[in-house]
Amino acid sequence: MPGRKPLKPGPVLVFLAFLVLGASFVFPFLYMFLNAFKSTPEYYKSTFKLPEHYNWANFATMVSQFRIQVNMLNSLFISMSAVLLTTAVGMLAAYVFAKRPFRKSHAVYLVIIFSMFMPNQVTLIPLYFLYSKLGLINTPFAVIICSLAAGIPACIMLLTAYFKGIPDEICEAAILDGCGFFGIIRNVIFPLGKPAIAVNATFVFLRTWNDFLTPLVLLTKRETQTVVVALSALVSRYQSDPPYQMAGLTIATIPAIVMYLFLQKYLVEGVNAGSIK
Amino acid sequence: MAMKRFVLLLSILMIITSVSAIAQAKPVTLTFWCGSAYYNSDEAKKPQSEWAITKIVKQFEALNPGVTVDVTPIEVSSETIAKFKAAAIAKNGPDVIELWTGSYLFPLKDILVPLNKYISAEDRKNISGWDAVTYNFEKNGDILAYPIGNNYAGLVYNKALIKAAGMDWDKNPPKTSEDFRTALKKIKETGVVPFGFDGSKGRILHYATIYWWVEESGYERLVTNANGTTKYEDDKGFINLMTYMRSLYEDGLTNADAATSVDYDSKFSTGKYAVTVGGVNNAKAFEAALGPENFGFLPFPSMSARPKVKASIIGGAGNCVAIGNYSKNRDLAVKFVSFLSSKASFIALTKSVTTFPARTDVTLDDLGWTNDPFRQKIFELSKNFAFWVDNSIPAYQYDEMKRFFPNILTGRLSPQDFAKQMDKLVQDKK
Amino acid sequence: MTDRKRKELTISLLGIAPAVLVLLVFRAYPIGSVIWNSLTNWDGLFKHDFIGLRNYLRIFRTDYFWKTLANCFIMFINVPIQIVIGLVVSMLLYEKTPGWRFFRSLYYLPQIVSAVIVGYLFAIFFSYDGPVNELLRFAGAPKLAIEWLGRRPTAIGVVITALIWINIGWQGVLMLGGLSSINPSVFESAKMDGANFFQRTFYILLPMIGRVIEYSFIYSVAWTFTGLFPFIYSITNGGPGYDTTTLDFLVYQKAFREDSALGEACALAVILLAIVSVLTLFQRRLSDRANSWSE
Known part of the structure; x- marks a missing residue:
């Protein structure tokens, strides 16, 4: 074994370290999922054992009594609307910033980017009173607009950067073909910008789905709440029944995980593009 | 010709306006934010159509054709009150809302209807707890709400575990706080947690033990502390209460997680704690779990x-229903609130909700509690009760106590330092 | 010609108009409003008088504000730790350890789950009878099975652990992206020259991804000021006392939980805004980074 590969045990150790770290990421979710099947006495007996029976009663309770599906639909509607609106508004602006800059347009761009980190806590107090005056509390619209305002800066940043990479010649050719403003967006920018748009859509969806503070403040009626907000009601209502809590948490987690399995590629790209977490 | 057309136009207009006037006059919707005085935690898990309050509301709708009541379940909390305020200044809040009485209610005076001239003589006579909803507890002040649930609380215990420690609190209850400590020590020897509660949620304070403060100091002292004319720092009752609770924790007579517990009630139900705080509202669950024969109530x-103050129980009208002064259906709202507080409604409600009706004309017989020793005892003790301390002091001061109580228990903040902190808070607020 | 130009300009302006309009109404207006209201004694109802800087002066006199600010700074510990762990993870991933794609996906998992859910899981795990204490008791160390969330040091520790745990994957993916942009031949030749793992790390990798680390650092610091709300809400609720309250949680607490404090809440929000704005000014490189993406 002369000196060529002195670090032989290295990869094995690294692999083991990865496994241990990986286990720390799997365990809480596994714990949550498995304990969701238990009855309350069984849970209190031991939280680490596998459930004796895999009965779905707790999940059924979440649907029949807590009506968590209503909240899931709210979340879905709000998140999808936020994605569509953010993409539409962001794409228009990003196209202008990338391909039709005018005097001072860069300054406008910088101001928009600067607003990216404005904390929601700051804007939420006046917005709450504004919405209240307009009677928009407890409507999905209130949350969608907040999500839109929060998502536009990152969206514009991402799309502008990407659209800049689209060769000018293609746009010019489209203009010669008689495309107007929207024609170029439809025929050139959107098809060629799809990867960045998908990255942004994934992030906006996940952020809106997982957002807590804004819907917590703006949606007070149980049947209008998003699933993440409804969880806080669930946790306090089933304070002494952890298995029910686990079932609810599991149900709320599943859509995000499913999305993740399909759209992982975009997430990785998004992170590397300096997009929002 | 022109004249004819004008008349035709005019008559069409008149028809339209009158039709729309009828259409507007007919269906009226009352919005009602109803809290836990109207539904219990078991009901909360079921669809709203099965709740007792839904049936009562249906009756009201049947008696008042064209009226629908839109019931929104809420949890009365400082969050809800903050949102109610925002809705009220935008004039789109609920017509009727459940709130807490006393110092929680008074700051909302500017957005509530003063009810003095609306309350019928009959209601005034038969409903109890009017002083808890009268502005600043003044004699002839504005009445801001109808009192509803009367909850009473104190110390509850598991008779089997007390017996196992060689005691019988039915015959020989601990009379003083030192007796109580000795008794807890005896229980500890048997291996169960003597006294379990949740210091983080503040229930131990507002449910029960805070009584010891007012016992020593009296209610006037609460008011003068709160407005800064006297100091918490030299309020013996306040310091004694905190010191006592700290010493119980220090001696290991409480649950080890008293500062963060969220499940003290299920622990008590499963026989892990011998004593806890409790009242009428959680008695039902405790009785069901321990069996009525094992469930006892300990006067302070x-x-x-x-x-x-000499009382053996703390409580009174803690909840109330009020009417927003922006309500377009003020008279109807009053009618509705009065209906909710009628004897029949209360009796129907008490089948599911555990609080006692806020009425003087309801007997144990009416409620079907003649064979219920626990409720009989409470009913008896409630003739001499101490009013909720948290409803008697400004909310921000009680919030501070609730927030720092865990630190006092665990010894990170001494009762004296905390009292000084309270005084500073009062001064800052001025 | 000028007519055409003007028309083109109008179209451009119309293109950015929706975005600008939304931001004006839902960002600029509230910020202006919050600043104005921070100068009043607004109680959420009809009391709404101008009182100058009195809210700020009062806030600076209170203990809870300084404690809260101190908490925010203590929470910063999470940033270097998550960066270091994320960096190590990314470098190991970069070495193409078997199964690295799988591990990358796995580590990123907490990022896509709502922070509140993660918070509730941590609260359950570190509750007195929770799995962590159960393990400690099982391992024969019942003395270590303490009330984690009942004391300041351990409660903050739990929150910080949650922050690190949830962010390792993000850091790993981010840093891996930075590493991937390094020309592999530099790295390979160093390997050939017999540089070991640590030498490769310190002399080649770190200097080359300095910008990514800088970005990550500033971003994470800003995030620590504004993104902790769901964690605090679900794990400790700010308690015991103000021991784990952070500035962003405090704004919510004052505005939506306590009575008569909206003026003060607005002043706290302005303070938070000022801090975050200063951090954002440091962040100019952020847009540069994005610009380099398409290359």
Whole structure:
């Protein structure tokens, strides 16, 4: 074994370290999922054992009594609307910033980017009173607009950067073909910008789905709440029944995980593009 | 010709306006934010159509054709009150809302209807707890709400575990706080947690033990502390209460997680704690779990040598229903609130909700509690009760106590330092 | 010609108009409003008088504000730790350890789950009878099975652990992206020259991804000021006392939980805004980074 590969045990150790770290990421979710099947006495007996029976009663309770599906639909509607609106508004602006800059347009761009980190806590107090005056509390619209305002800066940043990479010649050719403003967006920018748009859509969806503070403040009626907000009601209502809590948490987690399995590629790209977490 | 057309136009207009006037006059919707005085935690898990309050509301709708009541379940909390305020200044809040009485209610005076001239003589006579909803507890002040649930609380215990420690609190309850400590020590020897509660949620304070403060100091002292004319720092009752609770924790007589517990009630139900705080509202669950024969109520052991207040139970009208002064259906709202507080409604409600009706004309017989020793005892004790301390002091001051109580228990903040902190808070607020 | 130009300009302006309009109404207006209201004694109802800087002066006199600010700074510990762990993870991933794609996906998992859910899981795990204490008791160390969330040091520790745990994957993916942009031949030749793992790390990798680390650092610091709300809400609720309250949680607490404090809440929000704005000014490189993406 002369000196060529002195670090032989290295990869094995690294692999083991990865496994241990990986286990720390799997365990809480596994714990949550498995304990969701238990009855309350069984849970209190031991939280680490596998459930004796895999009965779905707790999940059924979440649907029949807590009506968590209503909240899931709210979340879905709000998140999808936020994605569509953010993409539409962001794409228009990003196209202008990338391909039709005018005097001072860069300054406008910088101001928009600067607003990216404005904390929601700051804007939420006046917005709450504004919405209240307009009677928009407890409507999905209130949350969608907040999500839109929060998502536009990152969206514009991402799309502008990407659209800049689209060769000018293609746009010019489209203009010669008689495309107007929207024609170029439809025929050139959107098809060629799809990867960045998908990255942004994934992030906006996940952020809106997982957002807590804004819907917590703006949606007070149980049947209008998003699933993440409804969880806080669930946790306090089933304070002494952890298995029910686990079932609810599991149900709320599943859509995000499913999305993740399909759209992982975009997430990785998004992170590397300096997009929002 | 032109004239004819004008008349035709005019008559069409008149028809339209009158039709729309009828259409507007007919269906009226009352919005009602209803809290836990109207539904219990078991009901909360079921669809709203099965709740007792839904049936009562249906009756009201049947008696008042064209009226629908839109019931939104809420949890009365400082969050809800903040949102109610925002809705009220935008004039789109609920017509009727459940709130807490006393110092929680008074700051909302500017957005509530003063009910003095609306309350019928009959209601005034038969409903109890009017002083808890009268502005600043003044004699002839504005009445801001109808009192509803009467909850009473104190110390509850598991008879089997007390017996196992060689005691019988039915015959020989601990009379003083030192007796109580000795008893807890005896229980500890048997291996169960003597006294379990949740210091982080503040229930231990507002449910129960805070009584020891007012026993020594009296209610006037609460008011003068709160407005800064006297100091918490030299309020013996306040310091004694905190010191006592700290010493119980220090001696290991409480649950080890008293500062963060969220499940003290299920622990008590499963026989892990011998004593906890409790009242009418959680008694039902405790009885169901322990069996009625094992569930006992302990009148407060006395801590003070010269008590200013002598009661064995804390409670009274803690909840109330009020009407927003922006409501377009003020008279109807009053009618509705009065209906909710009628004897029949209360009796129907008490089948599911555990609080006692806020009425003087309801007997144990009406409620079907003649064979219920626990409720009989409470009913008896409630003739001499101490009013909720948290409803008697400004909310921000009680919030501070609730927030720092865990630190006092665990010894990170001494009762004296905390009292000084309270005084500073009062001064800052001025 | 000028007519055409003007028309083109109008179209451009119309293109950015929706975005600008939304931001004006839902960002600029509230910020203006919050600043104005921070100068009043607004109680959420009809009391709404101008009182100058009195809210700020009062806030600076209170203990809870300084404690809260101190908490925010203590929470910063999470940033270097998550960066270091994320960096190590990314470098190991970069070495193409078997199964690295799988591990990358796995580590990123907490990022896509709502922070509140993660918070509730941590609260359950570190509750007195929770799995962590159960393990400690099982391992024969019942003395270590303490009330984690009942004391300041351990409660903050739990929150910080949650922050690190949830962010390792993000850091790993981010840093891996930075590493991937390094020309592999530099790295390979160093390997050939017999540089070991640590030498490769310190002399080649770190200097080359300095910008990514800088970005990550500033971003994470800003995030620590504004993104902790769901964690605090679900794990400790700010308690015991103000021991784990952070500035962003405090704004919510004052505005939506306590009575008569909206003026003060607005002043706290302005303070938070000022801090975050200063951090954002440091962040100019952020847009540069994005610009380099398409290359």
